[in-house]
Amino acid sequence: MLLCQKDKFSLHPDIHYFNNARKGPLLKSSEAAAVRSLIQQRNPSDLPNSGFFEEMDMVKNIFGQLVNCDAKNVAVIPAVSYGFSSVLNNTPAKRNGHAITLKDEFPSGYLSLEKWCKAHDNELKVIGPHHSNDIGESWNNNILESINQNTSVVLMCSVHWMNGLKYDLKAIGEKCKKVGARFYLDGTQSVGVMPIDVKQYNVDALVCGTYKWMFGPYSVGLSFMSDVFNDGQPLEESWMNRVNAKDFTSLTSYNSNYFKGASRYSVGETSNFILMSMLVESLKQILEWKPENIQSYCKELILPFKQFMQENDLATWSEAYFSNHLFSLNLPDHISIDALKESFTANKIYASQRGTGIRLSVNVFNESDNIDVLIKSIMKVL
Numbered sequence: 001m002l003l004c005q006k007d008k009f010s011l012h013p014d015i016h017y018f019n020n021a022r023k024g025p026l027l028k029s030s031e032a033a034a035v036r037s038l039i040q041q042r043n044p045s046d047l048p049n050s051g052f053f054e055e056m057d058m059v060k061n062i063f064g065q066l067v068n069c070d071a072k073n074v075a076v077i078p079a080v081s082y083g084f085s086s087v088l089n090n091t092p093a094k095r096n097g098h099a100i101t102l103k104d105e106f107p108s109g110y111l112s113l114e115k116w117c118k119a120h121d122n123e124l125k126v127i128g129p130h131h132s133n134d135i136g137e138s139w140n141n142n143i144l145e146s147i148n149q150n151t152s153v154v155l156m157c158s159v160h161w162m163n164g165l166k167y168d169l170k171a172i173g174e175k176c177k178k179v180g181a182r183f184y185l186d187g188t189q190s191v192g193v194m195p196i197d198v199k200q201y202n203v204d205a206l207v208c209g210t211y212k213w214m215f216g217p218y219s220v221g222l223s224f225m226s227d228v229f230n231d232g233q234p235l236e237e238s239w240m241n242r243v244n245a246k247d248f249t250s251l252t253s254y255n256s257n258y259f260k261g262a263s264r265y266s267v268g269e270t271s272n273f274i275l276m277s278m279l280v281e282s283l284k285q286i287l288e289w290k291p292e293n294i295q296s297y298c299k300e301l302i303l304p305f306k307q308f309m310q311e312n313d314l315a316t317w318s319e320a321y322f323s324n325h326l327f328s329l330n331l332p333d334h335i336s337i338d339a340l341k342e343s344f345t346a347n348k349i350y351a352s353q354r355g356t357g358i359r360l361s362v363n364v365f366n367e368s369d370n371i372d373v374l375i376k377s378i379m380k381v382l
């Protein structure tokens, strides 16, 4: 059982941080790596040519272990929007087909898919739940029912980014495979904090920002791209992705071959020394803790809060669809969201409003004291 890991971070001691879903805090080990790397920049003479590739190869390798794929299937991207553009630029459209996404999908995915639909004369279907007692079940059923022979692609968050609702990714992946549709996930709100297996879920692409649940730096994302992308067109032509890149003496013997797999989709200047050194440390730490243990820690931590939500009718959906690291409050009409936000501010609680809901998120740096303060500050406005 993982214990609280607060001492590995440098969060202000007097705050209650429930906002990892917006931005994860920096690990002390990543901070030290960034400083080391910054100092190394003073003397480029100390940087061997291999140093342009080593950390990025490590990052691909560790990410591959986290999501169960080969390192060669990992691309380094600057943002989720970039990752989805690469993926969708290499996505065939069915005649009279459609694409599927979720109600209130994150804009980087939604906007990329909307553009693709217009360019390929496919209809964009946005799937939400019916009004029902069990939103999770209804939403999952609606997704599964909407996938058919005319579906070109399904693009969705691995858990809903606004409220953590879980989807039956295995069933959705199977249905996509059966009808010949591509299955693309935005893993930004779950990779690092809960287990995911791209093979088990038949995922064709898993695009992730690292600055939340992987404690990575802003502006470095990672993307699993299955072998269906091996012969595709990247957004740009970086010399770093060509097979002769590691031999700096012959870069102008222009080589038309890319490194095997998803490498061609990595953004130029991938080495990004300072940021990459931070990400190596944070991914190593997550691999050591293990996503399943982090999720169990969150589950145990929020038990009293879940009970509080149930007793006060604040619970959103049943256990099967509930993520323990990211959840929202089902606020009754008589509670003003502004009053709640004021109470949070007074108690130094950091959370986010997304849409009309309050999104809360926890991680291994949170402890039971944070949960007590959270409950008390909500009780004040009930």
Ligand SMILES: Cc1ncc(COP(=O)(O)O)c(C=O)c1O
Binding pocket: 021, 022, 078, 079, 080, 081, 082, 106, 108, 157, 161, 186, 188, 189, 209, 221
């Ligand atoms: C689900 C999800 N995807 C992507 C992003 C970030 O997208 P981008 O990297 O394109 O800025 C966020 C940020 O909140 C997010 O919650």
